[in-house]
Amino acid sequence: MTINEVTVMVCDDSMFARKKLTNYILSLGVKACYEAEDGEKAVDNYKEYKPNIVFMDIVMPKKTGIDAVKEIIGFDPDAKIVMASSVGTQNHLKDAINAGAFEFLQKPISNEQVQKLIETVAEGE
């Protein structure tokens, strides 16, 4: 799959964090970048759009990012989810990996890390 066929979803309760990450991802020329502002919306959007890669915050209202990952993985065990959070404590890292996330990015997130992950997923599909 080439990068312009990739679909992405960004889940973060901060409009600022979503906009910053989404703008960068769109600048890479991906096919689509969906957004979700809480864990519940993230699960709903995943089921609807089945994005190739998801960037997921942890601390969010309604449903945490960790719970959202569990539900998404329950629905699609092959989902590619990257935690993108300010709280990379050891417990959160463990919880995220156990829930099924395949990578953890500590905020502030560098554009290079995001680009690399999207390219890796594109190559694997």
Added chain:
Amino acid sequence: MFAQFFGSYLLNEGIVTAPQLAKALEDKKNTKTRLGVLAINAGYMTAGQVEFIHQVQSTVDKRIGDIAVEMGFITSEQVDELLSKQPQDYLILGQTLVNNNVLTNAQFEKALNDYKSFNALSESDMSGDKTDKLEKIIADFYKINGHEDAGEYVTYLTLLFKNLIRFVGDDFTPMTASIIDGANYENMVRQKVNSETVDSCTAVCCDTDVYIKFAERFSEEKLDTADDFVNATVGEFLNLHNGLFIVNQSNEFGKEMTLEPQEFVYSTEVKYDKAAVDVPVAYSFGTVHFILSNV
């Protein structure tokens, strides 16, 4: 980060006025440190020798360093050493105050030596980013030694100042903190930080014009009204800083903490049951208050 606390010292001692300091913080990004200030800081030359050389230089077409070496005040090796090092930010601030005619070389020399002896710092202590020395300055500055949570407060504030420099800008002066039992600001973003033993509340507060400017700096975008995007931006700064704090606590001390989603409060009195600390930080665009309290 020593520049900010050196600036605060100069202000508190009445050596500079707030407008002079604010202007110097603004101007310092265009300042290049000169040999005189570097030599005074290193203890290689006195302010009197520097003044003398400047007078000589106005009559001959020679570089300051060459004159100083010819006069026998300093060796050429010392000149090379001073000029090869990356100047520290507090020296750039000092040089700016000298350039702006706020301080003479002699006043700068005295203030710098007094500051170093006041904080028991050597020149090598102040070069680089020595966290233990910064923590000591911060603990002394805020007089939080002896408090039961002193260690955590100091770590939290040291990281806060580093993050302010990293994400918002270094043109600020830390102001004296106060103990409060309530707060009422035009804008407050707060976030709870929970650990096994204690729940704390952190907050960023300021007037609306300062709030917008703070968001502009952090987002690197032009913003003009305090809308949801501005709230989200200031909220994300607090979340990012608190996140880095709890990650450090987890990695260094094995302490596990969690964060709650941020809350926004506008022009409403917030009461604190337990004593809270209000830490004002004076930026060139206005004062931002950081509040820490146990819940």
